[in-house]
Amino acid sequence: MTVRKNQATLTADEKRRFVSAVLELKRNGRYDEFVRTHNAFIMSDTDTGERTGHRSPSFLPWHRRFLLDFERALQSVDASVALPYWDWSTDRTVRASLWAPDFLGGTGRSSDGRVMDGPFAAAAGNWPMSVRVDGRTFLRRSLGTAVRELPTPAEVESVLAMSTYDMAPYNSGSDGFRNHLEGWRGVNLHNRVHVWVGGQMATGVSPNDPVFWLHHAYIDKLWAEWQRRHPDAGYVPTGGTPDVVDLNETMKPWNDVRPADLLDHTKFYTFDV
């Protein structure tokens, strides 16, 4: 059984294996298909129309399945690898070991945002930016500049305390746990982390930065934590909602999996704590 661990606790060998598996998916072309899929959904999910991957109740199960696909791809390269998660409310500075050269590398240089160290730096030659929205072909970051602070543990707590999963109109204007976790409303958790990292992470092609997976693995863990705290609250809506994925409706692009199939993460993996 896959155990997803806090990135801060990984051994040097675990970091090395994770990085190697990611680089292999990049080399064989599978990585960029994930970037392409994410961008297609982020551009087509709208508040007034069909919405599946973002700004909707299925934001959480959609990303859970997307991460499962990616994790299975990693495991096809190295069966020992699991997705680590980044608790950005704790490891909240540019000095976190997450950003060290033996793992994801650090922030970009000030002139052009280019990441200069670590395995994903353009100079290493292993991380071409193929699926992109502008002419730049190198990984960029600008940690903590567009927004100064990552969410605090108290802010995370305030969102976990919300007892309703989601609410009409089931989009970026909704009240409830999902939209506060996603960040379109309130203290802003998930969206703010994308903005804090900057570079490609702030764009529709955000999976170009490997930290995308660690960020979403923690968002996913917060969903599990919310379920533990609110055992009587479930995914909504449960049927008949135009443009929105109901509990027992299948989700694109897979078309064979429903939110109902993804509510219990322990069928697929557990967490270290």
Added chain:
Amino acid sequence: MPELTRRRAMTTAAALAATASAATLLAPAAPAAEHHHGAPDSFDEVYKGRRIQGRPSDGGGRHHEHGGGYAVFVDGVELHVMRNADGTWISVVSHYDPVPTPRAAARAAVDELQGAELLPFPAN
């Protein structure tokens, strides 16, 4: 004479408006109501040395993204933008950070691009 001239001008304007409406009706599956009620005004300016433009538009399903309703360009290349339920805007190069207007989204894109060329929407 001034009266006649003004009437002729008004007639011409009405004809143009009728033509525009007909064109809109021909666009399939476009949220036409949004175009004429509540779409922000057009803009055209040079910001940090780059031309940014915005105008109401009928996406018309040309792209794999949503129908749109408003088009933004940076140096003539279309920037994918989206309106949120609360009236704020985002673009594909700053997709998690809403700003008040499409012009603000265009300026944020120019800031983000740091002089790099924008690419046309990915052909997914």
